[in-house]
Amino acid sequence: MKDRGESTVSVHGGESRSKPSDAITDSIVCSSTFTFEDSASIIRFIEENEQREEYGRYGNPNEKVVERKLAALDHGEDSVVYSSGMAAIVGLLMAKLSAGDEIVFFDQCYHRSREFCYKHLARFGVVTHQVATGDFAAMEAAINDRTKMLVSESPTNPHLTCIDLEQFVALGKEHEVETLIDATLATPFNVKPLDYGVDYVWHSATKYLGGHNDLLAGCITGSQEKLADVRNLRGIMGGVNSPHNLYLLQRGLKTFALRMQRHNENGQALAEFLEAHPRVEKVYYPGLESHPSHAIAKQNMQGFGGLVTFLVADADWKQTAAVVDRAKIARIGPSLGGVETLIEQPLIMSYYNQTPENREKFGIPDNMIRLACGIENTQDLIEDLSQALDL
Amino acid sequence: MTSRQMKFRTRAIHVGNAPDPQTGAVIPPIHAATTFIQPGAGEWGTFDYSRSGNPTRSAVQETIASLEGGCGSLAFSSGMAATHCATMLLESGDHILAGMDIYGGSYRLFHKICAASKIDISLVDLNDTDSISRNLKPNTKMLWLEGIGNPRLTIPDLPALTQIAHQHGLLVGVDNTFATPVLMRPLEHGVDIVMHSATKYLGGHSDCLSGALAVRSPELLERLYYIQNATGAVLSPFDSFLLARGIKTLDLRVREQSRTALKISQFLESHPRVNFVLYPGLESHPDHQRAKQLLSGGFGGMITFEAAGDFEETKRIVKATKLFGLAVSLGAVESLIEQPASMSHASYDAAARKEAGITDGLIRMSVGLEAAEDLIDDLDTALGR
Numbered sequence: 119m120k121d122r123g124e125s126t127v128s129v130h131g132g133e134s135r136s137k138p139s140d141a142i143t144d145s146i147v148c149s150s151t152f153t154f155e156d157s158a159s160i161i162r163f164i165e166e167n168e169q170r171e172e173y174g175r176y177g178n179p180n181e182k183v184v185e186r187k188l189a190a191l192d193h194g195e196d197s198v199v200y201s202s203g204m205a206a207i208v209g210l211l212m213a214k215l216s217a218g219d220e221i222v223f224f225d226q227c228y229h230r231s232r233e234f235c236y237k238h239l240a241r242f243g244v245v246t247h248q249v250a251t252g253d254f255a256a257m258e259a260a261i262n263d264r265t266k267m268l269v270s271e272s273p274t275n276p277h278l279t280c281i282d283l284e285q286f287v288a289l290g291k292e293h294e295v296e297t298l299i300d301a302t303l304a305t306p307f308n309v310k311p312l313d314y315g316v317d318y319v320w321h322s323a324t325k326y327l328g329g330h331n332d333l334l335a336g337c338i339t340g341s342q343e344k345l346a347d348v349r350n351l352r353g354i355m356g357g358v359n360s361p362h363n364l365y366l367l368q369r370g371l372k373t374f375a376l377r378m379q380r381h382n383e384n385g386q387a388l389a390e391f392l393e394a395h396p397r398v399e400k401v402y403y404p405g406l407e408s409h410p411s412h413a414i415a416k417q418n419m420q421g422f423g424g425l426v427t428f429l430v431a432d433a434d435w436k437q438t439a440a441v442v443d444r445a446k447i448a449r450i451g452p453s454l455g456g457v458e459t460l461i462e463q464p465l466i467m468s469y470y471n472q473t474p475e476n477r478e479k480f481g482i483p484d485n486m487i488r489l490a491c492g493i494e495n496t497q498d499l500i501e502d503l504s505q506a507l508d509l
Numbered sequence: 510m511t512s513r514q515m516k517f518r519t520r521a522i523h524v525g526n527a528p529d530p531q532t533g534a535v536i537p538p539i540h541a542a543t544t545f546i547q548p549g550a551g552e553w554g555t556f557d558y559s560r561s562g563n564p565t566r567s568a569v570q571e572t573i574a575s576l577e578g579g580c581g582s583l584a585f586s587s588g589m590a591a592t593h594c595a596t597m598l599l600e601s602g603d604h605i606l607a608g609m610d611i612y613g614g615s616y617r618l619f620h621k622i623c624a625a626s627k628i629d630i631s632l633v634d635l636n637d638t639d640s641i642s643r644n645l646k647p648n649t650k651m652l653w654l655e656g657i658g659n660p661r662l663t664i665p666d667l668p669a670l671t672q673i674a675h676q677h678g679l680l681v682g683v684d685n686t687f688a689t690p691v692l693m694r695p696l697e698h699g700v701d702i703v704m705h706s707a708t709k710y711l712g713g714h715s716d717c718l719s720g721a722l723a724v725r726s727p728e729l730l731e732r733l734y735y736i737q738n739a740t741g742a743v744l745s746p747f748d749s750f751l752l753a754r755g756i757k758t759l760d761l762r763v764r765e766q767s768r769t770a771l772k773i774s775q776f777l778e779s780h781p782r783v784n785f786v787l788y789p790g791l792e793s794h795p796d797h798q799r800a801k802q803l804l805s806g807g808f809g810g811m812i813t814f815e816a817a818g819d820f821e822e823t824k825r826i827v828k829a830t831k832l833f834g835l836a837v838s839l840g841a842v843e844s845l846i847e848q849p850a851s852m853s854h855a856s857y858d859a860a861a862r863k864e865a866g867i868t869d870g871l872i873r874m875s876v877g878l879e880a881a882e883d884l885i886d887d888l889d890t891a892l893g894r
Contacts, residue, residue, distance in 0.1 A: 123880020125765075129842050130832065130879065142715045142834055142843055330754055332536045369714050372842040373758045376765055376878060447519060449528060449535055457522050457757045458535055493761060494523070495516035 132186025203322025205357035206336030217243030226274035280411035307378035325455025382421030454490030525572035579723035588706025590742035591720030610658030709840025767807025839875030
């Protein structure tokens with residue numbers, strides 16, 4: 119499947135040509151446990167490491183097919199799927215880090231992933247560092263002989279900073295430290311970090327991969343060898359996804375390539391519209407020449423995604439909130455990547471309890487709006503934003 | 510912006526999908542309930558019993574009505590249940606005129622089931638608009654046709670046929686399964702009832718059987734609703750959810766499938782082992798001009814062609830493809846291929862097959878979402894040189 123077109127992999131990747139009952143779609147296997155013919159077959163399963171199901175927490179047919187499809191889309195050998203994006207990153211870090219180990223983050227990585235390290239991995243003796251996003255010198259300075267992993271998101275949320283994947287991988291290889299990219303916003307359609315030599319790719323599959331705002335899922339993709347202990351630990355920690363949900367994820371992936379083309383188109387069109395709008399002070403979108411990451415984004419990515427962040431000109435937080443509240447098609451809500459466009463003001467949605475000083479430190483001005491473009495008609499979205507800005 | 514002002518693709522996502530007022534959920538919940546608590550004895554709430562109405566089914570009905578430009582729609586457990594409901598508007602002694610190029614299941618319904626209720630049926634050549642007047646009987650009540658015919662992909666002159674049929678007081682029903690509301694909205698041409706096997710493009714993922722009727726007149730909607738409620742072939746809440754989910758990408762899928770189908774049909778037309786290709790987007794198609802007038806945004810994802818080979822050779826070709834699934838049905842993300850003579854139209858008798866131009870070498874394909882280049886490579890290998 120590797121040399122097949124992106125949309126062919128979306129539809130057929132990872133799936134068997136012949137399925138039970140000759141059905142065209144995979145059946146939903148709800149069974150929590152799997153039976154054995156007789157005692158001898160259990161012994162054969164154990165002694166010969168036979169590939170079959172045993173108990174739902176260790177694997178399920180719906181999980182396997184989705185994992186193969188996700189791996190195919192990301193050009194990985196294997197993918198391990200979890201019940202949410204956070205379950206995936208926690209599963210990976212718990213498998214890879216031990217007391218005394220250190221991890222270095224770029225500071226625009228998803229805040230809950232850093233929070234997990236600072237608050238919880240710290241209790242188990244893992245030391246976390248964070249450095250300014252894209253500052254490779256600072257990242258290198260933070261590396262020592264206990265460092266086990268370098269982590270970055272690309273593009274980041276909500277600033278959409280893209281990092282140079284070649285440089286990131288080179289730094290890891292030079293110091294023999296593994297690298298992890300959160301590619302949730304990019305998706306495999308726009309960038310395949312494994313092709314650059316990154317060790318692990320992390321997705322919140324709740325977003326573009328599921329694509330319909332109706333399921334939670336996460337995954338880690340990489341080589342079979344590196345993921346063997348991750349898979350094993352998932353079977354112990356138990357953050358597996360349900361067969362019903364996994365079927366919906368597989369179904370969502372069938373239109374993945376098609377949806378991403380439209381997300382990219384809508385993102386670019388809205389970013390250009392907003393940049394030209396007199397009531398907009400600034401737009402963050404890697405597909406715009408004005409974005410600091412534009413050059414590296416063009417080099418690394420096939421498209422720039424559906425997320426667009428912008429600042430309303432001469433607006434305080436209330437005037438900014440009024441713009442959000444006036445949107446008619448875009449619904450107010452966290453998350454992104456579904457067919458429905460969502461809109462939110464980071465100050466209120468994610469940083470409401472932070473001090474103004476902290477917000478400034480995180481680069482979250484009061485007049486910032488994050489628009490997660492869906493796949494609606496482009497002109498309808500432009501008209502919606504246009505009337506929302508027309509105070 | 511009201512839903513009336515939104516464009517098709519936006520309505521497919523937002524109409525019938527208002528966030529849940531109780532929880533704010535952006536995806537309306539699946540209401541599995543079979544019954545609903547009422548405000549008091551003899552007082553009825555919006556929903557009472559799920560056969561009569563269910564919130565999840567109502568939501569997808571609202572979406573379909575909006576996309577077809579109807580005043581309302583009804584969702585059924587299959588396309589045949591929808592067609593059957595439409596025929597139950599008639600009574601013993603009535604007569605139906607139907608196009609020659611119709612789905613085998615509709616053919617069977619008209620000839621075996623309706624006939625048993627003493628409803629008479631005549632198949633007519635809809636290429637000839639005079640055929641309606643010629644075959645009209647005093648008891649003719651309905652004209653039934655397909656927006657894009659099956660399997661020869663004929664495009665009847667829908668506005669003209671509808672006008673003639675209305676002059677004679679007939680109800681006009683159009684099976685819009687192949688064209689989908691993305692490409693054609695028959696109600697805009699004056700048609701009374703639009704029928705869908707929603708199993709196909711509307712659902713789009715080969716995983717929910719469903720049917721729909723959409724109408725322009727509230728009076729007709731009321732009559733059809735009465736029949737549906739009385740006979741009970743309603744769509745389940747889970748399938749209503751899957752159908753609604755599928756419809757959100759309908760516009761993207763059908764436009765992409767149309768683009769790919771045009772490329773494939775051009776490839777097939779130049780292939781030495783192909784006798785002819787029937788695709789409304791090709792200039793060689795007899796109805797190409799009409800297709801350009803009546804369809805917008807593409808010519809659909811269905812292609813029919815005749816392989817240079819006999820019955821057995823044709824069987825070999827359809828089995829030799831790797832990406833196409835050998836199966837009936839159509840309209841899904843996966844490409845499918847079949848031989849009408851032995852599969853979709855096997856329920857026609859041999860004489861009727863011949864009359865409808867369904868030769869042994871005919872192959873019908875439903876183009877999915879795979880990359881056009883991959884599908885062309887696959888067909889090229891299967892056809893051989």
